Amino acid sequence: MSTITAPSENTTGEQAPARSGAPSLWRSLALRAGAVVALVAIWQAVAMARVWPPVFVPEPAAVWEQFLRTTGEGVSGYTLQEHLLVSLRRILLGCLYGVTGGVVLGLLIGMVPTLRALLGPLVTFVRTLPPLAYLSLLVIWFGIDEEPKIWLLLLAALPPVAVATADAVRGVHEDYLNAARSLGARGHELPLRVVLPSALPEIVTGVRVAVGVAYTTVVAAETVNGVPGIGGMVRDAQRYNQTDVVVLGILVIGLSGLLIDFLLQTLDRRLVPWRGRT
Known part of the structure; x- marks a missing residue:
C-alpha cells in the first residue's frame, strides 16, 4: 500500500x-x-567572392573597424553613442506624444459615433501616407531644427495607436459596461475604469506597431539637419560612399529596435498578464 x-x-x-x-x-x-x-558567414563569403566591389558590399571586418572608430573617434563630428542617444530621444518624444494622443483619440472615436464619422477617415488618411510625403511641409512650417522631426515621428506613431484603440473600444462587451453601472459606476467613470482596461491588450499591441513605424521613420526624419542622429550619420556616409558606415548605421538601428521591442514585450507581459489566459 x-x-x-x-x-x-x-x-x-x-x-x-x-x-x-x-x-x-x-x-x-x-x-x-x-x-x-x-x-x-554568408555575408563574408559574398564579400570575399567579390561578386560586387567592396564599395557595394564591405566585409564584416570593415564594418567592425568602423564600429571601433566611430565609438572612439566619432563620425560627422559625433561618436556613435551620441548619434544613437539623440535618435532615441527623438523617438521617445515623438512616440510619447503620438501614443498619448492616439489613445485619447481612439477612445473618442470608439465611444462617440459622431466623432468616429468625422475623425475616422482623417486618421486613416494620415496612416496611409508615407512619412516623406509630409516631411517637406513640416519643414516649411517648423523649420529645420528639432520640431519637424518630433512632429514627423508623432504623426507616424499616432494613427496605429488610434486605430487599435478605437477598434478595441468598440469591441468591449456591453455586459462589462452594464455590470459596472449596476455596481454604481457613473458614466464619466466608464472610460477609465472599464473601457480602457478591457481594451488594454489591443492598445499595447498598437503601441508596439507605432514604435516600430516611428523607428523606421527616424532615418527619414533625420535627412534634414539630422546630425547628430543615426539617420544623419547614414545620410552623410551615403554622400561619400562610405558603405561600411551605412551598414553600421543599419545594424545599430536594427539591434536597438530589437531591444526596444523586447522592452515593450516585457511591458506587455506586466500590464496585460491575462493575455492568452482568459
Whole structure:
C-alpha cells in the first residue's frame, strides 16, 4: 500500500515544465546564435567572392573597424553613442506624444459615433501616407531644427495607436459596461475604469506597431539637419560612399529596435498578464 504515489505524481507533474523549460530556452538561444553566425558567414563569403566591389558590399571586418572608430573617434563630428542617444530621444518624444494622443483619440472615436464619422477617415488618411510625403511641409512650417522631426515621428506613431484603440473600444462587451453601472459606476467613470482596461491588450499591441513605424521613420526624419542622429550619420556616409558606415548605421538601428521591442514585450507581459489566459 505504501507504494501508492499520487503525491509524487503531482510533484513530478509540477517539475516537468521546469526541467523542459531550460533546454527549450537554451535551444532557442542556440538557434538564434546559429542564425546570426550563418548570416555573417554568408555575408563574408559574398564579400570575399567579390561578386560586387567592396564599395557595394564591405566585409564584416570593415564594418567592425568602423564600429571601433566611430565609438572612439566619432563620425560627422559625433561618436556613435551620441548619434544613437539623440535618435532615441527623438523617438521617445515623438512616440510619447503620438501614443498619448492616439489613445485619447481612439477612445473618442470608439465611444462617440459622431466623432468616429468625422475623425475616422482623417486618421486613416494620415496612416496611409508615407512619412516623406509630409516631411517637406513640416519643414516649411517648423523649420529645420528639432520640431519637424518630433512632429514627423508623432504623426507616424499616432494613427496605429488610434486605430487599435478605437477598434478595441468598440469591441468591449456591453455586459462589462452594464455590470459596472449596476455596481454604481457613473458614466464619466466608464472610460477609465472599464473601457480602457478591457481594451488594454489591443492598445499595447498598437503601441508596439507605432514604435516600430516611428523607428523606421527616424532615418527619414533625420535627412534634414539630422546630425547628430543615426539617420544623419547614414545620410552623410551615403554622400561619400562610405558603405561600411551605412551598414553600421543599419545594424545599430536594427539591434536597438530589437531591444526596444523586447522592452515593450516585457511591458506587455506586466500590464496585460491575462493575455492568452482568459
